[in-house]
Amino acid sequence: MQILYVEDDKFDQLAFKRILKKIPSISVEIATSHNEMREKVEVNAYDIIIRDIYLNGAKNLDTPGNIPVYFTSGSKPVLEQLSKKSIDSKFLLLKPIRLQDVQKIVTDYTNISTEPDFSQIDEWADGDEHFKNELITYYLDEIPSQIQKIEEVALEGDLKKLADLLHAVLTKLRTFGFHDLVNKVSKLEYNARNNDLAMSVCNQRLEPIIIALHQTRLTLRTKRIT
Amino acid sequence: MKGLKSILLLEDDAIEVKKVHRALKKLDIPNNLVVCRNGVEGLSWLSSNPDNLPGTILLDLSMPKMNGFEFLDRIKQDSKYRKIPVVVLTTSNHQEDKLRSFDKQVAGYMVKPVRYSEFVKMLKTIKSYWTTSELAY
Numbered sequence: 001m002q003i004l005y006v007e008d009d010k011f012d013q014l015a016f017k018r019i020l021k022k023i024p025s026i027s028v029e030i031a032t033s034h035n036e037m038r039e040k041v042e043v044n045a046y047d048i049i050i051r052d053i054y055l056n057g058a059k060n061l062d063t064p065g066n067i068p069v070y071f072t073s074g075s076k077p078v079l080e081q082l083s084k085k086s087i088d089s090k091f092l093l094l095k096p097i098r099l100q101d102v103q104k105i106v107t108d109y110t111n112i113s114t115e116p117d118f119s120q121i122d123e124w125a126d127g128d129e130h131f132k133n134e135l136i137t138y139y140l141d142e143i144p145s146q147i148q149k150i151e152e153v154a155l156e157g158d159l160k161k162l163a164d165l166l167h168a169v170l171t172k173l174r175t176f177g178f179h180d181l182v183n184k185v186s187k188l189e190y191n192a193r194n195n196d197l198a199m200s201v202c203n204q205r206l207e208p209i210i211i212a213l214h215q216t217r218l219t220l221r222t223k224r225i226t
Numbered sequence: 227m228k229g230l231k232s233i234l235l236l237e238d239d240a241i242e243v244k245k246v247h248r249a250l251k252k253l254d255i256p257n258n259l260v261v262c263r264n265g266v267e268g269l270s271w272l273s274s275n276p277d278n279l280p281g282t283i284l285l286d287l288s289m290p291k292m293n294g295f296e297f298l299d300r301i302k303q304d305s306k307y308r309k310i311p312v313v314v315l316t317t318s319n320h321q322e323d324k325l326r327s328f329d330k331q332v333a334g335y336m337v338k339p340v341r342y343s344e345f346v347k348m349l350k351t352i353k354s355y356w357t358t359s360e361l362a363y
Contacts, residue, residue, distance in 0.1 A: 123342040124245055131248060138240045167288050171239055171317045175339040 001106065001204070004040055006031045006051035007072070012095060016050075019099050023106065025204070034060060041065040045191050047109060047205075050093070053078060070105060072097060112184055112212035114219045117177025136224045139172055140217055146172075147213050154199075154206055162202070163193035169213070176220065181212050231281030231356070232258040236268045236297065238289050242315070242338065246284065249345050255353065257281065265292025269300055272307060280310060282352050285332075287316040287323065298330045311355060313348060315340065 003020075005028050007013050013030050020028050029044070031037040034055055041049070041064045050070045053059055061082075063069045071087065073079050074095040083089045090108070093101050118132075125132040146169050153161045166189040173182045188205050191197045197205075233250070237243050243261050250259060260280065262268040269292070272279065283301075287294035294314065301307040311333035316323065319337045327335050333355075334348055 120339055120341065124248060126252075126342075131244075135241050135244060138244060142240060164288065167317060168239070171338045172241060174317070175241060 001026045001048070001109065002044065002046045002201070003028045004031060004037065004044070004046040004049045004051075004067075005029070006033075006037045006049060006055065008032045008052065008056050012052075012097075015096055019097065019102055022099055023102060026102070026106065032056075034062070038064045041067070045196050048105060050097075050105075053082070068109070110208045112208055112215075113180040114178060114212050114215040116216075116219060116223065117179060118223075120175055120177060133224055135175070136220050139176065139220055143169070143172065143213060143217060147210060150206070150213075151210065154203055157199045159192045159195055159197075159199065159202065162206075163189050166192065173216075176216070178212075178216055181209070181216065184209055184212075230257045232260050232278060233282050233284065234260045234262065234268065234271065234280035235284045236262050236265065236289065236294065237284070237286045237315070238263045239286070242286070245339075245345075249342065249349060253346060253349055253353075255349060264289040265294065265297030265300070268292075268297055272301070276306070279307065281356055282333075283310055283312045285312050285314050286338075287314060287318060287327070295326065295330070298327070298332070302330055311352065313352070 003026055005013065005016050007016065007030065013032075017028060017030075020026050029040060029046075031040050032055075037049070037051065040046075046065070046067055048068050048070065049063055049065070050072060051063060053061065053071050053073045061071070068091070070091050070093055071079070071082060072093045072095050073082075076094060079089075079092045079094060082092055121132055121135060125135075146165065150162065150165045150169070153165055166185050170182060170185055170189070173185060184205075188202065188209065191205075192202060233255075235243065235246055237246070247259060250257070260271060262271055268283075268285075285294045285297065289297075294316070298312065301310070301312070312331075313334040313336065314327045314332050315336050315338055317338050324335050334351075336344065336348060340348075
């Protein structure tokens with residue numbers, strides 16, 4: 001997991017790096033300004049940005065890229081104000097950042113929701129539960145071999161093939177409304193296709209996806225109407 | 227069904243095939259749906275059915291063996307197939323893929339999973355095209 005930590009205070013930077021030494025699966029890069037943050041996001045595939053609300057004395061919440069952003073501040077009222085401005089409080093961190101804060105971020109990131117949203121299928125089914133069940137059965141039949149192929153290709157280290165296989169699985173995931181999983185798979189497909197990840201990092205990100213894909217089978221089995 | 231032009235669907239995902247079947251049935255479109263799982267199968271079907279060319283081709287872009295773009299290149303270079311309207315059904319929402327498809331003269335581009343109402347709209351457009359074109363059924 002790669003985090004971009006955006007902070008202009010040297011002490012906070014050191015404290016954050018020290019915390020991360022206790023979580024070896026995370027690598028961190030530091031940016032100290034908006035411009036540096038933008039430049040780094042353009043050339044690196046970060047999973048998460050953790051950034052100070054005030055950088056070099058100026059408050060600017062604009063953050064580049066389509067990456068989850070956690071905002072930090074040493075002031076509780078400042079964070080409360082942001083929370084009122086529709087930023088989910090789980091994305092607000094009070095400084096100094098603690099080990100458990102980062103652990104929670106990691107857990108949130110790796111836990112992928114497999115709760116389906118049947119709105120698309122319901123529209124097609126139009127009340128026909130038999131049709132809905134048939135689609136679920138197709139999913140349950142086809143997804144195991146797709147998962148297996150993804151795992152094989154990941155072992156071979158072929159990023160292009162991996163991107164193709166992830167792409168193939170996306171239609172199904174979208175049809176069944178596995179939104180969280182769709183986001184993760186799309187992102188990994190993009191990175192794999194553009195060859196901008198080392199295979200080891202790719203495999204690291206693939207692991208929770210594979211678990212979630214298996215989980216979708218269990219979830220859908222329970223939703224099938226008998 | 228005899229006398230009616232078939233619809234050729236190139237799709238390797240059983241769920242998508244099932245959805246197309248359902249929409250045709252619900253709209254009372256009696257044309258036969260021919261399903262091929264990749265471009266190679268699609269070309270082979272076309273060449274072995276010269277007297278029963280489809281009225282429309284529904285084409286997935288991402289398929290094994292021969293992908294949708296390769297298939298499009300082949301049929302647009304062949305005067306026998308060039309005029310068959312092709313509608314792309316794909317997961318890709320990338321601008322580049324859309325432009326590339328329209329460069330190859332596709333009749334439509336739909337991002338999967340397609341909403342039922344959008345799909346029906348597209349099928350109705352095809353139906354009206356059939357009634358006014360030389361490919362009328």
